[in-house]
Amino acid sequence: MKQVGFAEAHWGMLIWAMLIASSFFAAAEVGQSIDPILLTGLRLLFSALIFLPLLLLKNTSPISAKGLLAHAVLGLLLATYFGSLFEALRYTTAVNTATLYTLVPLMTLFFEVFLLPSPSLKTRLLPMSIAAIGALLLILKGAAPGELPALYPVLVFGVGCLAMALYSPLSQRFKAKTLKGRDPVAMTFWNMLFGSLFLFVFCLFNGGWRSGAQLSASDMFWLVYLALFGTLATFWLLHRAIGVISPSTVISYVYLNTLFVTLFHWVWLREQPALIEVTGAVLVGVGMLALVITSRNAKTVTA
Structure with a gap:
């Protein structure tokens, strides 16, 4: 597989952040009475199936049992991650889960220390922290003052955040050994396929599969849209960047999701920017710019 360059990887992740931000608005169009875990399983399955023809056309070597x-x-x-998110949202607000999610890039950096040791890890800590503080300011705008989430959803979603933080460095570790030479198409297809199967199994136990009877034509349209742009394209761009830039830098692009959503409210919805939002936007921009500059010299070492 031809490896993309440094600039291409970062431009791809910029598009990734835009697609993720837009997917929140598209997801709101899907019927709210349908089990969200079932919807996510269908999104992952549709995305995998869309990639299947391309995977079959590519002359790739058979996958081994270790690879599977x-x-x-x-x-x-x-x-x-997805299961814990929807379980946590039953007991707390989206603002609280989004706040906790800002810790994921720092958690990813922690896992990188053990899975992908590199002398450049320390240089990424400060800019990642700056971007995290900026994203936190953007998220906290409008939240009820003094409102703290219950312990249960924090613990549940905390497990999901750890899973998402482990995903990128472990994926790169596998690509260096067990999944060596696996291109973004194959990585995206198999990971999403297994992810959807696990979610469907969960739906069998919690009874969420019954809500599938309420799916309308409009719901299916938005599911296909989300599968194409909110899942398939974003996961392909993610795996395209992993290995070119460090996993902690890759996952730090989630901070731009919050920034793009905020810009949408400013420009499209004509909302007046608050001082805390402007401060947060500046911090996200400064932190991400510093991360891009420092990631140019990052060299991971597998052991």
Whole structure:
């Protein structure tokens, strides 16, 4: 597989952040009475099936049992994240989960220390922290003062955040050994396929599969849209960047999601920017710019 360059990887992740931000608005169009874990499983499955023809056309070597196991582990991490998110949202607000999610890049950096040791890890800590503080300011705008989430949803979603933080460095570790030479198409297909299967199994136990009877034509349209742009394209761009830039830098692009959503409210919805938002936007921009500059010289070492 031809490896993309440094600039291409970062431009791809910029598009990734835009697609993720737009997916929040598209997801709101899907019927709210349908089990969200079932919807996510369908999104991952549709995305995998769309990639299947391309995978079959490519002359790739047969996947080994160890390779399938590696994809199953990565798929389980995805299922754990989405499952914990929707379980936590039953007991707390989206603002609280979004606030906790700002810790994911720093958690990713922690896992990188053990899975992908590199002398450049320390240089990324400060800019990642700056971007995290900026994203936190953007998220906290409008939240009820003094309102703290219950312990249960924090613990549940905390497990999901750990799973998502482990996903990128473990994926790069597998690509260096068990999944060596695996291109973004194959990585995306198998990880999403296993992720959807784990979510469907969960739906069998919690009874969420019954809500599938309420799916309308409009819901299916938005599901296909989300599968194409909110899931398939974003996961392909993610795996395209992993290995070119460090996993902690890759996942730090989630901070731009918050920034793009805020800009949408400013420009499209004509909302007046608050001082805390402007401060947060500046910090996100400064932190991400510093991350891009420092990531140019980052060299990961596998052991």
